[in-house]
Amino acid sequence: MKTKKNNSTTGKAFDLGLFKRLLAFTKPYKKTFYFVAIAAIVLSALGVMRPYLLRFAIDDGIVEKDVKTTQFYILMMLLVLIGEVIFQFSFIFFANWLGQKVIRDLRVKLFNHMMDFKKQYFDNSSVGRLVTRAVSDIETIASIFSQGLFMIISDLLKMIAVLFVMFYQSWQLTLLVLTVLPFILYATRVFQKKMKVAFEDVRAQVSNLNSFVQERISGMKIVQIFNREQEEYKNFKNINEKHKKAWIKTVWYNAIFFPIAEMSTSITIGLIVWFGGLRVVESDVLSLGIIIMFIELAQMLFRPLRQIADKFNSLQMGMVAANRVFGIIDTNSKIENQGQIEAKNLKGNIKFNQVRFSYVKGEEVLKGINLEVNSGETVAIVGATGAGKSTIINLLSRFYDIDSGEILVDGKNLKSYELNSLREEIAVVLQDVFLFADSILKNISLNKPAIKEADIIQAAKDIGVHEFISSLPNNYHYNVKERGAMLSSGQRQLIAFLRAYVSNPGILVLDEATSSIDSYSEQLIQEATEKITKGRTSIIIAHRLATIKTADKIIVMDQGEIKEVGKHDELLTTNGFYKRLYEAQFEKEVDISA
Structure with missing residues (x-):
């Protein structure tokens, strides 16, 4: 039995080779894939348009006390919001649809591959682990498409659009915002690496737990005959404790990262109000509308960072699961079937x-x-x-x-x-x-x-x-x-x-x-x-x-x-x-x- 070497390594935030293998399963659904990608681009544009229109509604409408102009921009914002809702619905639905199609095809491929394994492979493999790979691990892979890949792309595009509008409106305020950005980017990077290791441990403990429960339930008669209930109960508590600790480690990293991200956003907004407010009072270089727009854009810039980190968790969990599933698919444990003769009506010599x-x-x-x-x-x-x-x-x-x-x-x-x-x-x-x-x-x-x-x-x-x-x-x-x-x-x-x-x-x-x-x-x-x-x-x-x-x-x-x-x-x-x-x-x- 041979297993191809998998390039994924523990602690590696993203495995491009593994990701390309997953993308190959989207080929039969190219139209849906491209539609979701286009929807992500449209959503990034629509998301930036709302605070941009808000700036003009304040400066040209509210400040100037122009009712018609105010109503016009409010109507435009409403139309943008409706468009955003429609594309958001389409984006979420078809991204999940694509994910389910991919895991259906992947599960069929995995099961068909396991059907041809040598008997020796099953002699040496835990049934619980194989069930985990074929069911829960593959289900986790769906999150790459439904909550990971496209969501991250959409958020990155939105961040690029936000930065473009920021620089266009005020390079001074933009540089002020960017002073905080390296800190949160560094925190995000560390968070991603730590979560990759943590999720490797989570999947391993889930597999151990499934294997233990499956074997004990199958062999419950032996457990009861030999009065092993207390011992198996202790073993289960020990395995379950390891499972809990693995999950708590992910909770711990989340508990550290998200308050840091939230604090960074608040500091950025404070800097905008301080610096921008002084400019508004001292000169007419900046307007009230620009200040409010920058507050909105800053939140739009940092919110995707927080969401990307969260979605990167889903992406990493999916990648860890994909690594395990492809590990079985790459296992060469098949009896060669190169025979050409049909064995019909054998005499039996x-x-x-x-x-x-x-x-x-x-x-x-x-x-x-x-x-x-x-x-x-x-x-x-x-x-x-x-x-x-x-x-x-x-x-x-x-x-x-x-x-x-x-x-x-x-x-x-x-x-x-x-x-x-x-x-x-x-x-x-x-x-x-x-x-x-x-x-x-x-x-x-x-x-x-x-x-x-x-x-x-x-x-x-x-x-x-x-x-x-x-x-x-x-x-x-x-x-x-x-x-x-x-x-x-x-x-x-x-x-x-x-x-x-x-x-x-x-x-x-x-x-x-x-x-x-x-x-x-x-x-x-x-x-x-x-x-x-x-x-x-x-x-x-x-x-x-x-x-x-x-x-x-x-x-x-x-x-x-x-x-x-x-x-x-x-x-x-x-x-x-x-x-x-x-x-x-x-x-x-x-x-x-x-």
Whole structure:
């Protein structure tokens, strides 16, 4: 598993490369993007026009006691205000619309990318963290467009327009205002850097909290069985405390910055009134209208600075979230799918030639095994835990790729088959059956249009599980709830058998499918096994050796190597691994029954 290096660094206020990647998602919505940008420019012009018109309303209307002139400028200000409201509404609506479109496309891209990850990636990754990336982190990215990017651009344009009007009206008052500006710019810069680090910590703590809660809720049964409530409560309080401290740090920076910004504005207004007022009294260089206009413009100059800092928070939170999301998108953990052959109607001839494999480099799980399964055979694989039985199945379905050697299916290299079509031809029934919070019908068909309800009912009758399903409320439309919680382990196993049967696979795999079920369910499953294995290549990974006596071939594994191959009766005649396993299990069963 490889991850491309991300250029974003903690403490860096803005990552241009990351930002360009985000902007690429706006390409399908260019017209909206340009409209929002134009609206930002118009808003900056309209915002400056109001105090400019106010200056003339005071000097040419109120001071001169000219009613018509006063009314004219008031009307003009009203029209400007109406225009500002219309553009402000359009700006906010379409900026948010664009943000939602972008995160929708980004979320689809992320989810689609994760769907192709190797099984190993999910083995090593926290589900809670992945959920955080796909849901809350991507939602945070929307703020870049709705509250960050365009809002900041609009505010910067407004500040430029304000400075232009200021210099045009009075360069002395403008320089007076600008004496305070470097101080607040410096404070803003420091604030941005500190907030970037703080928000990195916030997102990390949110991810930890989500991961902890998700795992504990999923494993609540174990928590309660082993009386771990108090310990997990303490752990949760500790994680939640870290989460609180991360957020308080952002509050602390805000609490320092915004009073400083407000004080700077007040000082600037005081300087304008002092200097400008003296000029008005002493000479006619400045007018009352200009003084009031400068007070308005100064507030318009400093207000965006405060807002930019606040919006930069949203922008930075979005950038931090984007950095995390792109970190997953940049992760190269896919099984290569370069096969050109469609795996349709496989006969099921399987051959492993000197196959070696390791989950961790240098720690081989399969040590050069040779294995052959003929079409239509039922082959059982047995051995102690960790012998490498399930690994063979993972490699056959290409959840992992081998380190060396060759796997052939119907005489062709496994990698030459198109991956999705290959997996369509291999049905696996696991010991730990996963069911979605949906109806039995949809858990069997997995929403495949080709599998009809009538087909499922007939298949259930064929393998003897129709009676069990019919006994449930709403029968095939019974909602099994999350992970199939409304069914027993044996019932879930029967659903899994039916799911495998209706897919009509060329190769069937049963991975310890009868190791933890009651005797009644086991009888039903044995009958179902005989039905679904008939006429197709079947591989049974067995823990209970009594269930594989009729297998065409039994393969005995130990520590990643094949030790013995033969039929049940043949293997019992030799004093080997299989005989010792069988006798140990038989003695254990006798002791339990006694």
